[in-house]
Amino acid sequence: MDGSLFRLKVLPFLGYFVVLMALAILGDFALHQFDLVWVGRYLGIPGTLLIPLSLIYSLRKRKIIRSGNPRLLLRMHEIFTWLGTLMILVHAGVHFNAILPWLALIAMLINVISGMTGRYLLDRSRRHLTGMHEKYSMRGLSKIEAEKELFWDAVTFDLMEKWRSVHFPISFAFAVLAVGHIVSIFLFWGWK
Amino acid sequence: MNRTVKLILIVNLAIIAVLVFAFADLMVSPGRLIYDHRASETDCFACHTAFLGASSEKCIACHKVAEIGVVTTKGTPVVNKKTKVPFHQKLLDQDCIACHSDHLGVAKYRLNQKFSHRLVATSIREECVGCHQRPTDPIHRQISDKCSQCHGTDKWKPATFDHDKFFVLDRDHDVKCAACHTTADYKKYTCYECHEHSPGKIREAHEEEGIRDYENCIACHRSADEDEAKRAWESLKRGIPYQFGPPSTEKDKRRRKKPDEDDD
Numbered sequence: 001m002d003g004s005l006f007r008l009k010v011l012p013f014l015g016y017f018v019v020l021m022a023l024a025i026l027g028d029f030a031l032h033q034f035d036l037v038w039v040g041r042y043l044g045i046p047g048t049l050l051i052p053l054s055l056i057y058s059l060r061k062r063k064i065i066r067s068g069n070p071r072l073l074l075r076m077h078e079i080f081t082w083l084g085t086l087m088i089l090v091h092a093g094v095h096f097n098a099i100l101p102w103l104a105l106i107a108m109l110i111n112v113i114s115g116m117t118g119r120y121l122l123d124r125s126r127r128h129l130t131g132m133h134e135k136y137s138m139r140g141l142s143k144i145e146a147e148k149e150l151f152w153d154a155v156t157f158d159l160m161e162k163w164r165s166v167h168f169p170i171s172f173a174f175a176v177l178a179v180g181h182i183v184s185i186f187l188f189w190g191w192k
Numbered sequence: 193m194n195r196t197v198k199l200i201l202i203v204n205l206a207i208i209a210v211l212v213f214a215f216a217d218l219m220v221s222p223g224r225l226i227y228d229h230r231a232s233e234t235d236c237f238a239c240h241t242a243f244l245g246a247s248s249e250k251c252i253a254c255h256k257v258a259e260i261g262v263v264t265t266k267g268t269p270v271v272n273k274k275t276k277v278p279f280h281q282k283l284l285d286q287d288c289i290a291c292h293s294d295h296l297g298v299a300k301y302r303l304n305q306k307f308s309h310r311l312v313a314t315s316i317r318e319e320c321v322g323c324h325q326r327p328t329d330p331i332h333r334q335i336s337d338k339c340s341q342c343h344g345t346d347k348w349k350p351a352t353f354d355h356d357k358f359f360v361l362d363r364d365h366d367v368k369c370a371a372c373h374t375t376a377d378y379k380k381y382t383c384y385e386c387h388e389h390s391p392g393k394i395r396e397a398h399e400e401e402g403i404r405d406y407e408n409c410i411a412c413h414r415s416a417d418e419d420e421a422k423r424a425w426e427s428l429k430r431g432i433p434y435q436f437g438p439p440s441t442e443k444d445k446r447r448r449k450k451p452d453e454d455d456d
Contacts, residue, residue, distance in 0.1 A: 095297060097222040098219055098220045099218055099219045100208070100219045103208065169197050169198075172201060173201060173204070173205060177205075180212060181220075184220040187240075187242055187243060189245050190245020190246055190289055191245065
């Protein structure tokens with residue numbers, strides 16, 4: 001494996017995810033430093049509101065709604081989910097209490113990763129793979145030889161494509177778990 | 193989404209739903225309860241009312257207000273009482289949640305909340321030593337009056353005691369307490385210990401002005417303001433008590449607020 005697809009496309013994507021996690025940890029740390037832990041507790045509300053708002057793109061994509069610029073809605077989908085995820089991560093902190101919210105959080109993270117995979121990796125990787133095929137054929141390599149050279153890139157791409165297919169089912173699981181968590185809060189919380 | 197994925201998803205979510213109802217204490221409870229409440233660990237509605245949260249009514253159902261601090265919920269008399277006054281019985285409002293919480297995961301948020309003394313009836317509120325230990329340092333040992341003279345109920349420090357009412361500690365008087373209060377009785381003081389105020393100098397300065405009775409310095413001197421002292425003396429000489437007020441003149445304010453600035 002020459003690792004080019006992994007190095008050129010997957011690693012920067014991982015970096016983007018690491019930034020999200022680092023900001024979440026930094027946010028949580030800052031709230032603890034400035035004795036503002038209670039802020040994190042309420043960040044769950046705007047974070048949760050941002051995520052359903054971002055779903056306008058998904059509705060537009062599936063033609064359930066017909067108005068709205070898809071490009072703009074996709075950008076909104078990315079920003080809102082990223083910000084919403086960040087807020088919910090800070091909201092969760094590292095407080096290991098109930099299992100249900102943790103399952104919701106894990107589902108959310110898988111959801112974000114699978115979503116980002118689709119957005120950032122697949123298109124670029126497809127282009128990268130086609131480009132490499134063309135490059136090898138121009139060098140006079142046969143199709144079989146080119147495929148041999150690009151074996152690990154193709155494996156990486158296949159894995160990413162499978163990962164992408166996780167996005168919708170995990171979104172559904174996340175929605176159910178998050179609603180379960182929210183209902184439990186409404187059921188037991190003293191709203192004073 | 194193909195049928196197999198759908199099926200797997202629905203089965204998994206159904207299992208989680210069953211677990212939520214079967215093991216609510218693990219699935220949705222924000223941490224363990226205190227040891228004495230462990231019997232209610234799996235019965236959320238023993239303390240919570242649906243959509244309203246934990247309610248004081250439910251607390252009081254077990255913890256009868258008249259018995260708090262007197263006997264336990266099992267009827268055993270409380271031996272080591274935490275307060276000398278009937279504290280819970282004198283609360284103005286039976287709002288248990290205002291001060292108490294339980295789940296371990298929620299406890300850390302309680303750190304930001306403070307007990308409000310306003311919840312307690314005035315008669316109990318003024319009996320600070322009913323709940324608090326009297327400080328044993330030399331200043332507090334001799335004070336028998338109300339703590340509220342010097343301290344607020346929000347925090348013990350800084351004390352709200354206003355030394356300026358007795359004497360303004362300006363830049364020339366920025367000294368340790370013991371410089372003037374040479375004994376443990378802080379009602380007593382001396383102005384003679386300072387090199388500026390030797391008995392000889394003080395006598396000379398006052399006799400020049402025809403003042404013979406100068407032992408009680410703060411009768412006229414409440415700050416380094418000589419003009420104010422003169423006004424006070426003139427007033428007292430005529431038998432009229434002088435009203436010492438907050439800093440009134442600009443010069444006076446400057447002297448108190450900006451110790452580095454020359455006021456002459």
